Amino acid sequence: MASKTSIFSLLIVFLMSFSALFGQKTSITVRAQAKDAKFIGTSIGGAQIMIKNAHSGEILAEGFTSGSTGDTEKILKSPYKRNERITDETTAGFTAVLDLDKPVFVTVEAYAPVLKKQAAVLSSTQLWLIPGKNIDGEGLILQIPGFVVDILSPQTHEGLSADNEIEIKANVVMMCGCPTSPDGTWDSNQYEVSALITNEAGKTKEVPLKFADKTSTFAASTSLEKGYYQLSVYAYDPITGNTGLDQTAFIVN
Numbered sequence: 001m002a003s004k005t006s007i008f009s010l011l012i013v014f015l016m017s018f019s020a021l022f023g024q025k026t027s028i029t030v031r032a033q034a035k036d037a038k039f040i041g042t043s044i045g046g047a048q049i050m051i052k053n054a055h056s057g058e059i060l061a062e063g064f065t066s067g068s069t070g071d072t073e074k075i076l077k078s079p080y081k082r083n084e085r086i087t088d089e090t091t092a093g094f095t096a097v098l099d100l101d102k103p104v105f106v107t108v109e110a111y112a113p114v115l116k117k118q119a120a121v122l123s124s125t126q127l128w129l130i131p132g133k134n135i136d137g138e139g140l141i142l143q144i145p146g147f148v149v150d151i152l153s154p155q156t157h158e159g160l161s162a163d164n165e166i167e168i169k170a171n172v173v174m175m176c177g178c179p180t181s182p183d184g185t186w187d188s189n190q191y192e193v194s195a196l197i198t199n200e201a202g203k204t205k206e207v208p209l210k211f212a213d214k215t216s217t218f219a220a221s222t223s224l225e226k227g228y229y230q231l232s233v234y235a236y237d238p239i240t241g242n243t244g245l246d247q248t249a250f251i252v253n
Contacts, residue, residue: 023101023131024131025097025099025132026098026100026129026131026132027096027098027136028051028096028129028134029095029136029137029139030093030094030142031093031139031140031141032047032065032092032112032141033075033176034144034145034146035145035240037176037178038072038075038174038176038178039068039069039091039093040110040144040175040176041065041066041069042066042067042068043068043176044115044116044148044175045064045114045115046064046066046112046113047092047094047142047144048064048112049062049063049064049109050108050109051108052106052108053105053106054126061096063094063096065092066092066094067091067093068092070092071091074087076185085137087138087139100129100132103128103131105129106127106129108125108127109122110124110142110144112144112175113176118149118150118245119147119148119149121146125142144175145175146243146244147172147173147174147175147242148175148177149246150170150246151169151170151233151248152169152170152171152217153169154167156248156249157249157251159252160250160251160253161253162252168195168207168231169209169217169218170193170195170209170246171218172216172244173216174186179215180216184215192208192236193208193218193235194208194233195208195209195220195222195231195232196231196233197231198231198232200229205222207220209233226252226253228249228250228251229250229252231247231249232245232246232247233245233246
């Protein structure tokens, strides 16, 4: 009996050692969701995902989310029920499969949207990954706050005439690329969109922008004296706290 027990114990130790030597396949799905909006996917270039060993800094996996922005009805309009998914197999995400021989504490980062550098922000969290215990389905969701603001006019270093009104125009969308408009799903009536125009002396003039009868577009006109100017256009939602900004410079002759 003692001999059998010893053999059994040795077998257990061997199996544990074998498992530790080769590791266990462990998957984790990471998604990036725009605050007050949908998921960041292929249509706006995705979110860059990085999974690191929190203690050593070693990069365990990295890639980009891909797929659709998701189902608007499920994400924004249906009443929330605990444990009920708001994503499906087509919703944007990044899945990493790691070989783990022991639990590892990781930092997961999402940098998004990667194609809009002036708007991209970093969101991160930390958690334990346990060998063989997958984090799939809905996965791990990181929230990405803000707006994507693109100045359309004036163009960078454009020379304009002091004799004419200066048109300021910008495109404002959610971080997932979702459009904004009055009374739309993302209601621009509640947003503040404004231009800050700073001259060479450091004096700043603020000009509110209004919806320009084209989805996600805001515009205004103003007069300026001759000189060099820096322009910042910001968007702000006082309800959600989302903010976004783009900058450029131009010349008035």
